[in-house]
Structures are given as structure tokens and as C-alpha cells.
Amino acid sequence: MRNLRFTISYDGTAYSGYQIQPKADTVQYRLEQAVRMLTGESVKVISSGRTDAGVHAKAQVINFTTSSKIPVERWCLALNARLPRDIVAHTAEEVPPSFHSRKAAKRKTYCYTIRSARFPDVFHRNFEYHHPTHLNVEAMREALPCLLGEHDFTSFCTVRTDKEDKVRTLYEVRMETETDEMMSTAKVARIRLIVTGNGFLYNMVRIIVGTLIQIGEGKRTSSDMLRILEARDRAEAGPTAEAMGLTLWRVEY
Template sequence: MRNLRFTISYDGTAYSGFQIQPQSDTIQYRLEKAVWMLTGETVKVISSGRTDAGVHAKAQVINFTTNSQIPVERWCLALNARLPKDIVAHTAEEVLPSFHARKAAKRKTYCYTIRTARFPDVFHRSYEYHHPTPLNVEAMREALPCLIGEHDFTSFCTVRTDKEVKVRTLYEARLETESDGFLDSGSIDRLRFFVSGNGFLYNMVRIMVGTLIQIGEGKRPSSDMQRILEAKDRALAGPTAEAKGLTMWKVDY
């Protein structure tokens, strides 16, 4: 029995999230179906983390065990030939039997992309949230330091969660700006919110983004982020930002 680890990317637009669900098309279902088509085996694909419906991944990590003797260097090409075009395996390696993509993960990074130009970008419309009016980027940045470290993130977690412990550690939270250079090279056309931590609660990043957008709009002061965090009350935070702007960016082991 071999334990294989893969790095995959996917466009989550057409899927009901990563995890298998009854009568729903999911990333896990497509991966397990591709392995069955290739080897005839029924495997259980383990991921570093579950992404919600409409959320994407640049470098998701998965693993599964197999009796197949297909050389590891041939696995990506073989899987990609059996996967839909919006799911791609990039790397494959054989790992120790004890490796578990979720339990072994030390750090996960997500990126949320906000387009702030007046008009949407036709080529990236499925991967970013369009906010057509300017945001106060400095105010948004001022709200971030309080999130770093170990905290109870109840305020930034959907009430529809089965997680009893809502304490997580964030290592980094930053905003980057980009210009298209299309019409006005001096404009800010896109914001990217990068956040890294040892784990994330259900909708945690999207609720943080919804709150940051309200701060950027001037509807809240930057200091509200600290107040919301300490209150441990989901009702005080902003709305849950749209799924399509969120991408699982990187997983470190």
C-alpha cells in the first residue's frame, strides 16, 4: 500500500465545495472518480482543508492510499486526463504511511481578492469580488494587527459550525494593492488580503473580509476590529463576503 501526496489547483465555481455531499458535484468526488477510472480502486481523498462552494485553490494538498504500482512521475498526467479541465494535479510524491494532509499541516494561507476599479475585469470576474467604489486601504490595514496571534475567533465564524473550540492562531494578515495599468496606471484596481494561520473556522476569512470592507467604506472605524474580536459575537461582525473572491493559496508542512 502506497501513500501518495499531490498538490492540486481548482476553479471552485461549478462545485459545491471540496467535501463529498449527497447528490452534489464536489472536488473530492471528482478526484476519487478520476482515481477509480485510472486504477479501479475506491479511495478516500484527504485534503489539507475543506473549501466551501465557489471557493478556489491555487495549491491544495491531498493524499490517499493506493495499491497501484503506477510510477509516481506518471500520476499527474494520468489524473489530469481523467479530471475536468477546472481541476489540475501539479505535483505527486510518495510519502510515509503516517502522512495525513490535514493533520500534518502547520500553516495555511488564504487570499481574498477585491476588485476596486469602476468596472469588473472580464477575465477575472470568477475569482474576485467587485467593489466599484474606492476603499480606504490605510484604514483597513490599521484594523489588521489585532488579529495576529492566538485568539478566540467566535465573532468571525458562522453560527452554523460544529467546532466547539474556536481558538486559532494567525501568523500574518496583510493587504496588497495592484494596478492594472490599463487606463490609469496610478489607480488601485485590486486589493489582495493574505492571511496565514494554523487553521481557520467556517467562513472565517470571508467574514473578516466583509468587516474589512465596511471599514474601508467608512462605515466602521478601524478600532472596531478589536472590539468585535473581543466580543466573541458573530452578530457584531460584517457580512460574509462572496465565495468567489477566496482562494486557498498555500499549505506548509
């Protein structure tokens, strides 16, 4: 048996998340269906982690074992011919039998994009959250440093989680902005929050973003972020930001 590892991208708009669910269209189901069409095998495709309904991936890492003799350099082309157009395999390689895309992952990076302009961008509408009024970007930035390092992120985790250990380490939390040539002013039109950590709790990035948006709106102060973090209480944080703005950007091993 061969253990194959792939880097894939997907637009999560049409899917009920990554993980297979009864009577639901998911990314994992589509991948396993494509392998079955190609080789006749029923495989379990392992990913670096689950993404929720509507969440995207730029560089998700998956692996599965197969007895197929197809040369590794032909796998991406063959899979892509059998996958829907919103899922694409970019790289393939044969890895040791012990490799497990989730257990071996050391760092993950997520990017959340906010469209901060009066009107949405029709070409990016599936990949960013539209916020039509002004956000105080500097106040949002000032709230970020306290999140760096190892913390209990209970305040930024859904109460539906089954994870008992809510301690995670964030290595990088930064914000990027850009203007839009379609706008007549030089105001910020797009905000990206980029977060790298050793792991993430369920809805963690989206709850952080929901809290940051409230800070940007002036409903909370920058210093509230530390108070919320230390409270270890989901009720203290802001709402869960919408899924479409979130993309799994990179997985490191």
C-alpha cells in the same frame, strides 16, 4: 499499499465545495472518480481542509492510499487526463503510511482578492469580488494588526460551525494593492488580503473581509476590529464576503 500525496489546483466556480455531498458535484468526487477510472479502485481522497462552494485552491494538498503500481512520476499526467480542466494535479510523491494531509498541516495561507474599480475585470471575474466604489485601503490596513497572534475568533465564525474551540493563531495578516493598466488613473484597482494561520474556522476569512470592506466604506472605523474580536459575537462583525474572491494559497507541513 502506497500512500500518495499530491498538490492540486482548482477553480471552484462550478463546484459545491471540496467535500463530497449527496447529489452535488464536488472536487473530492471528481478526484475519486478520476482515480477509479485510472486504477479501478474506490479510494477516499483526504485534503488539508474543506473549501466552500465557489472557493478556489492554488496549492491544495491531498493524499490517498492505493495498491496501484503506477510509477509516482506518471500519476499527475494520468490523473489530469481524467480530471475536468478546472482541476489540475501539479506534483505527486510517495509518503509514509502515517501521513495525513489534514492532521499533518501546520500552517495554511489564504488570499482574498477584491476588485476595487468601477467595472469588473472580465478575465478575473471568477476569482475576485467586484466592489465598484472607492475603498479606504489605509483604514483597512490599520484594522489588521489586532488580528495577529492567538485569539478566540468567535466573532469571525459562522454560527453554523460544529467547532467548540474557536481559538486560532494568525502568523501573518497583510494587504497588497495594485493598479490596473486599463484604468486612466493610478488608483488602486485590486486589493489582496493574505492571511496565514495554524487553522481557520468556517467562513473566518470571508467574515474578516466582509468587516474590512465596511471599514473601507467608512461604515466602521479601524478600531472597531479589536472591539469586534473581543466581543466574541458573530452579530458584531460584518457580512460574509462572497466566495469567489477566496483562494487557498499554500499549505505548510
